[in-house]
Amino acid sequence: MTQAQHGGWIPVRKDFVDLDTRCHARGTTGRHHGFPDGRAYILRDAHGHEYPFGEDCARAAVLHPDQLAQVPDYTERDVVRQADSLDAVIAMASRRRPSAAQREAGQRLAAIRYLVLRMEKVAAVPRVQPTVRFAPLQDVYEHFQRTGELSRAQVARILAIEKSPTTPPRLKALNLLDVYTAHVKLERLIAASNRLDNIRFLRGLHDWLARQLVLSAAQIAAAGIDMHPQAFSSPGIWGADDAQPGESGALF
Numbered sequence: 001m002t003q004a005q006h007g008g009w010i011p012v013r014k015d016f017v018d019l020d021t022r023c024h025a026r027g028t029t030g031r032h033h034g035f036p037d038g039r040a041y042i043l044r045d046a047h048g049h050e051y052p053f054g055e056d057c058a059r060a061a062v063l064h065p066d067q068l069a070q071v072p073d074y075t076e077r078d079v080v081r082q083a084d085s086l087d088a089v090i091a092m093a094s095r096r097r098p099s100a101a102q103r104e105a106g107q108r109l110a111a112i113r114y115l116v117l118r119m120e121k122v123a124a125v126p127r128v129q130p131t132v133r134f135a136p137l138q139d140v141y142e143h144f145q146r147t148g149e150l151s152r153a154q155v156a157r158i159l160a161i162e163k164s165p166t167t168p169p170r171l172k173a174l175n176l177l178d179v180y181t182a183h184v185k186l187e188r189l190i191a192a193s194n195r196l197d198n199i200r201f202l203r204g205l206h207d208w209l210a211r212q213l214v215l216s217a218a219q220i221a222a223a224g225i226d227m228h229p230q231a232f233s234s235p236g237i238w239g240a241d242d243a244q245p246g247e248s249g250a251l252f
């Protein structure tokens, strides 16, 4: 497993954290700041323990700030502020053709993210559809858990499964990322609500999400969660004609 060296921290992933989570680093004020947007970098120390850091604190903790761009981001389908998305577009436009090494690094991140979403994050959603956890990925998932590494052949195999026409559209990477994001946001709302009827309604939506692996625009609006503008619009997830149910007003 990749471990922190020379007292440095190893970035593991960018992920959602509970809203009452505090940054592991102490800011200049000497106090632990929180994460108002509910996202953090997760860094691993020399003992293998993982802690949440804000972006600036993570940058200060790692040996090379570039390392932060080399972790899987499980929050990518969260709503982004206009400025962020504009920056991303500009960065994309000015980016040169990726080198072979950059392409390989990108494929490794995509493979890790798909593996972890399918075998761990979405698989752990209560009452989730059992097809999410995929037996042919079990060996490689255990290997990754043990070592934190994937061989080139394993990366290729994971990406081939994701792209395979036999993998249903709702089990593709981007849709699983939307499911994980919606799950986190519904759980936060349920935890924050003290009205029983509201909790019951949100639990109903959450159960639907777990079984169907999609939410319609009407369901997202009714729940009151902020999702990415293209959430649950990947090709094929609504069937052949991609028409969303619930557009006539029915929520389920």
Ligand SMILES: [Zn+2]
Pocket (backbone or CB within 6 Å): 023, 024, 025, 026, 027, 033, 053, 054, 056, 057, 058
């Ligand atoms: Zn911090």
